[in-house]
Amino acid sequence: MHIVVCIKQVPDSAQIRVHPVTNTIMRQGVPTIINPYDLVVLEEALRLRDNYGGTVTVLTMGPPMAEDSLRKCLTFGADRAVLLTDRFFAGSDTLATSYALTAAIRKISETWGKPDIVFAGKQTIDGDTAQVGPGIASRLNLQQLTYVSKINGVVSDKNQIEVERRAEGGIQVLVSTMPVLVTMIEGSNEMRRGTMAAALAAAKAEIVTWSAADAGVEDMTKCGLRGSPTVVKKVFAPAARSEKAFQLPVAGKPAEEIAALLLEDLFQRKPAIEDELMKFASGQ
Amino acid sequence: MTTAPQAPKPAAPAAGGNRATMKKELPEHFKAYRHVWVFIEYEHGKIHPVSLELLGEGRKLADKLQVELAGVIIGEKADELAAAAQECFEYGADLCYRVYDPILAHYRNQSFTKAMTDVVNTYKPEIFLLGATTLGRDLAGSVATTLLTGLTADCTELAIDDERSLAATRPTFGGSLLCTIHTLNFRPQMATVRPRVFGLPDRQPGRTGRVIDHPLDMTEESIITKVLKFIPDRESNQCQLAFADIVVAGGLGLRSAENFHLVKNLAEVLGAEYGGSRPLVQKGWITADRQIGQTGKTIRPKVYIAAGISGAIQHRVGVEGADLIIAINTDPNAPIYDFAHVGLIADATQVLPALTEAFAKHLSVNRIAG
Numbered sequence: 001m002h003i004v005v006c007i008k009q010v011p012d013s014a015q016i017r018v019h020p021v022t023n024t025i026m027r028q029g030v031p032t033i034i035n036p037y038d039l040v041v042l043e044e045a046l047r048l049r050d051n052y053g054g055t056v057t058v059l060t061m062g063p064p065m066a067e068d069s070l071r072k073c074l075t076f077g078a079d080r081a082v083l084l085t086d087r088f089f090a091g092s093d094t095l096a097t098s099y100a101l102t103a104a105i106r107k108i109s110e111t112w113g114k115p116d117i118v119f120a121g122k123q124t125i126d127g128d129t130a131q132v133g134p135g136i137a138s139r140l141n142l143q144q145l146t147y148v149s150k151i152n153g154v155v156s157d158k159n160q161i162e163v164e165r166r167a168e169g170g171i172q173v174l175v176s177t178m179p180v181l182v183t184m185i186e187g188s189n190e191m192r193r194g195t196m197a198a199a200l201a202a203a204k205a206e207i208v209t210w211s212a213a214d215a216g217v218e219d220m221t222k223c224g225l226r227g228s229p230t231v232v233k234k235v236f237a238p239a240a241r242s243e244k245a246f247q248l249p250v251a252g253k254p255a256e257e258i259a260a261l262l263l264e265d266l267f268q269r270k271p272a273i274e275d276e277l278m279k280f281a282s283g284q
Numbered sequence: 285m286t287t288a289p290q291a292p293k294p295a296a297p298a299a300g301g302n303r304a305t306m307k308k309e310l311p312e313h314f315k316a317y318r319h320v321w322v323f324i325e326y327e328h329g330k331i332h333p334v335s336l337e338l339l340g341e342g343r344k345l346a347d348k349l350q351v352e353l354a355g356v357i358i359g360e361k362a363d364e365l366a367a368a369a370q371e372c373f374e375y376g377a378d379l380c381y382r383v384y385d386p387i388l389a390h391y392r393n394q395s396f397t398k399a400m401t402d403v404v405n406t407y408k409p410e411i412f413l414l415g416a417t418t419l420g421r422d423l424a425g426s427v428a429t430t431l432l433t434g435l436t437a438d439c440t441e442l443a444i445d446d447e448r449s450l451a452a453t454r455p456t457f458g459g460s461l462l463c464t465i466h467t468l469n470f471r472p473q474m475a476t477v478r479p480r481v482f483g484l485p486d487r488q489p490g491r492t493g494r495v496i497d498h499p500l501d502m503t504e505e506s507i508i509t510k511v512l513k514f515i516p517d518r519e520s521n522q523c524q525l526a527f528a529d530i531v532v533a534g535g536l537g538l539r540s541a542e543n544f545h546l547v548k549n550l551a552e553v554l555g556a557e558y559g560g561s562r563p564l565v566q567k568g569w570i571t572a573d574r575q576i577g578q579t580g581k582t583i584r585p586k587v588y589i590a591a592g593i594s595g596a597i598q599h600r601v602g603v604e605g606a607d608l609i610i611a612i613n614t615d616p617n618a619p620i621y622d623f624a625h626v627g628l629i630a631d632a633t634q635v636l637p638a639l640t641e642a643f644a645k646h647l648s649v650n651r652i653a654g
């Protein structure tokens with residue numbers, strides 16, 4: 001089986017701060033990480049390979065420094081890593097991103113064989129759109145299996161895959177024919193640790209690096225800023241409410257008194273709530 | 285016009301400021317695109333509330349543009365969908381496009397994408413809104429890519445600008461900033477919105493509209509993915525947090541998993557739902573479906589009580605729709621006091637049990653009296 005996993009290197013958003021005056025992102029010194037949702041699918045890909053045999057190719061589109069994340073994937077056990085990097089890709093929105101990744105997956109397919117499964121993270125923590133996976137599926141005409149919570153099994157000789165998918169109000173059990181595109185929800189598995197030996201090997205491994213031309217991207221106008229139908233017109237900080245909270249005079253009072261103060265204040269502001277609570281309390 | 289700051293930008297759409305000023309005229313073949321559409325998510329015999337919320341918001345956009353508001357409803361049975369269409373009319377739709385076929389009994393990406401893109405290509409909407417549910421996100425991504433148009437996910441505000449363009453505002457960088465995104469030279473302009481970001485519009489019983497049928501040009505044999513079964517969540521497992529009238533929530537200020545019971549106890553006395561901030565999910569104090577905020581649930585209760593929650597922006601965006609926010613926090617400078625209505629600068633671990641007792645007493649006394 002050949003499995004391709006698309007990952008993205010993202011700034012660790014827990015450490016991002018916004019400059020209070022200029023409203024701009026302060027990126028200096030913010031470490032980058034592999035998008036956490038991508039680790040869920042990477043782990044699943046490695047498990048499938050371990051169970052059914054085959055290879056795992058990891059793919060990312062990003063700046064040259066995204067190589068770090070690819071090496072980490074090799075440490076976890078991926079078999080090869082491809083970096084798609086070109087200044088033409090800068091400013092891509094989701095449509096342009098899925099266009100570029102699709103070209104690279106076609107090239108991977110020519111070079112190392114057709115993938116049976118393409119995995120993508122459910123969403124990224126920086127863009128959060130959850131659209132790149134479906135975009136790749138549409139462009140490559142793959143069956144699209146998103147929000148998968150469990151892969152029940154693969155029947156390789158019949159090209160079949162059975163999955164459980166989180167739907168509204170329940171779980172859909174689906175059977176499909178590979179090639180498929182799969183995204184998974186968090187909590188589906190736990191990422192393995194890489195070994196020291198794997199880390200040493202990964203540090204020396206070759207990262208296959210492709211420019212747009214190398215990957216066989218046909219239409220540069222579909223890449224980057226030019227290929228992105230959406231335009232960011234404005235970036236701004238959320239407005240503060242004009243008035244701050246009304247502080248109840250609680251200083252130094254015992255908890256019972258504080259509670260009584262709040263009840264009085266609440267029922268004064270929202271008389272209807274008291275009626276509703278009474279109804280609830282009397283079991284209506 | 286506002287230009288984007290010069291700072292480094294999110295990896296996705298960047299440096300839009302200058303490009304926006306270069307706006308070309310809308311290509312000729314897109315000029316026929318008119319009207320505002322909402323995808324009506326209809327499953328298991330009912331409309332997802334987010335679709336009705338979007339009809340309310342779509343109505344405002346349609347009125348501003350002086351165009352019609354349409355629902356698109358896809359499913360198995362004509363009569364069921366007709367009843368659902370009637371509900372849409374009462375929530376503000378002028379017409380509904382209906383695609384019904386046995387193939388469409390369950391949601392599958394391939395069949396729904398086909399139905400959806402055919403209707404869009406035939407009747408050409410200028411704006412197309414979908415709920416950001418698992419179904420809506422799955423569908424929106426493939427429809428937008430098939431149509432080769434722009435899609436803005438998880439919007440928190442929708443407006444029409446001076447050039448009749450949809451201005452879709454969404455949080456970015458984990459909610460620290462907001463950005464307004466336009467799809468200038470492509471149609472339709474697509475956006476998804478999470479449940480409960482907008483309130484339910486008033487229902488106008490008896491309001492009517494037109495139903496337009498569109499065939500599904502597809503056979504079951506051509507659909508590769510099959511649904512083996514659907515396992516519904518047990519009723520008791522479905523937490524109704526997003527739709528509760530009263531929500532009590534706790535944060536790290538509670539200090540321990542044991543103390544979280546203080547939140548549950550108060551919620552129980554009030555017949556309320558309980559929830560918490562994200563770190564509590566990470567610590568395993570509460571389950572993920574009870575996380576409130578940008579990466580959890582958006583709620584719109586009548587009363588929200590937040591105990592030991594600092595009010596980080598990612599939390600704030602999930603609760604701002606509440607009518608009344610009461611915060612209990614020991615730190616007078618906690619950001620939650622910037623958007624709460626009532627504050628209690630006190631120790632939540634002491635105030636919560638006192639509140640539980642006071643409410644219980646008040647309710648039982650008044651019950652006997654009444």
Ligand SMILES: Cc1cc2nc3c(=O)[nH]c(=O)nc-3n(C[C@H](O)[C@H](O)[C@H](O)COP(=O)(O)OP(=O)(O)OC[C@H]3O[C@@H](n4cnc5c(N)ncnc54)[C@H](O)[C@@H]3O)c2cc1C
Nearest residue numbers: 458535536537561562577578579580592593594614615632
């Ligand atoms: C990409 C991203 C997405 C996120 N999504 C979400 C989300 O969906 N939801 C969410 O909630 N967070 C989210 N977060 C996390 C968010 O940034 C905050 O870290 C989190 O909300 C803080 O949780 P907290 O208020 O419980 O804890 P803290 O920020 O640690 O606040 C604890 C508060 O308790 C107060 N306190 C301490 N002791 C007491 C006491 N005895 N009585 C009363 N008050 C006391 C303190 O003064 C403090 O204000 C996200 C972060 C990122 C980066």
